[in-house]
Amino acid sequence: MGTRLFAAVVPPADAVEHLEAFLEPRRDAADFRWTLSTQFHVTLAFLPDVVDHLADEYVDRLAEGLERTPIPDLRLAGPVVFPDAAATRVLAVGVAPVSEAADVVLERMAGRARNAAVRVGTTVDGQRFRPHLTVARLRHPADTSNWVRLLETYSGPEWPVYEVAVIASHLGEGAAGRPRYEVLAEIPIGG
Template sequence: MRVFVALRPAPAALEHLDSALEEVRAGAGRALRWGDPAQWHLTLAFRPDLPGGALADAVDHLAILAAHHRPLRLELSGAGVFSARALWIGVAGDTEALAALMGESLLEGEGRERRRAHLTVARVSARAPRAPRRRRRGEAPPPDPTQLLLADAVRALSVYRGPTWEASELELVESVLGQGRSGGPRHEVLATVPLG
């Protein structure tokens, strides 16, 4: 099973972000593939290979770790790009406590490569325009229109600050590739455990 541990922002925080993205979406056209707001979350840990028989133990392990961390007051804030392909929204608030939580081995056997806490809102689409490949000798390469579009989106969202919410539980979520909207992953919450 492909699973991850997530914090889900409050509905009001997600609605606020969805509204704030309207203008950016309009300017992006088909160059970006936007995520489904119903599936937006902050990924804290990911494991692509959890055996189905280990699910109960994984939930018990997660519940024990979560009990040692208090609920967090967070807000979505700012934006950035990963790997020149994914547009994300950052997190502000109790970030030291969030970093401590992310430092835990939330899923035994997980890969430990973690980036900062973020909410991915869009990825570069296969329909995105590409920079022309041909150029004259000695000329600088032409700018990549998709990278310019991503830079404009980050600039527009750099001042974004959403409403504060309290994250009081962690979700263990299964990600089933190819079964979601537009061929993306489908996420199913397998378990919820309280913080504190």
Template sequence: MSRTRLFTAVLPPDPALRELRRAVAPLHALPGADALRWTGPAGRHFTLAFLGNVDEEVLPDLYSRLERAAHRTPAFPLRVHGAGRFGGRVLWAGAAGDLDTMRLLAERAHAAARRAGLPMEEHRRYTPHLTLARSRDEADLAPFTAALGGFEGMRWETGELSLVRSDLPVDGVPGEQPRYEVVRAWPLGR
């Protein structure tokens, strides 16, 4: 039986990603930047629910449940905004806009996966974030969050829920990044 590593996400449009890339570029010159593993542009997304390895036989039910979740949720305004960190391990950019609707979409995506039979972890309050860099060890990420803290990205209308497949990088290959592919996407609202 074939299994696929999946997650649901909101994908920023290309102009917003280019704008973020320009804002993040100076961070690569900060002390300690070379010790971080920076996320490539293809990996910059707002994960809503991580589904893990999903059996192929579950996909039809999952697709229909995610489609319903998307149709029940209206489109909403969003932008990349500011920065934060999870301890000394993950540097991220935040979001601004209609975060209540974004959280609702995350809850619905999580519930759709659970109802399709996936063993989902307990759902915690969703923190919208877009991962920029990771550290294998605890790193001082404060200078990075301070440098990007005032970032105000362009506004866009989030119009779809995406189901994304991720293929992990090959161990031992320097600079290797995960690969992402949108499997399906559903428009928000009716």
């Protein structure tokens, strides 16, 4: 069994604090498994089972793919639910690129993160890229229409993305049975 990896954009402290301030007074209203703010991230590519010796090669390939990427400006805003509001399993905040060009760059970054996995010969999750930051997981599917309406009012501060993190996820090794995240690399974007 290999390592679970993901390439992600990690929001800066001010964006995390802004979202945390919005969510904190509302958390007691639902029995969700809330994501710790220290684990907030926007996944570009998820690699469920990477053979250990391929992790460094993945980092190298991803760095090559991102070296000439323009720096996009992003903001967290609006709701995202999986699979839908009537039977939600995952509640998330959307990622709103500040410009159409930033939207294209974010899509390109996700494509390059996935392509790097394919190039080193490892499996990448094939689901369509839908940028989001997970704020809660539900123990059982539930209607989250009220949460969707609430998150429609949320818009966080803008921030420039200067790097992509490659993170190992060690299931069950964190507090309260959560995953423990280990940052393997922080890859600068070329600008």
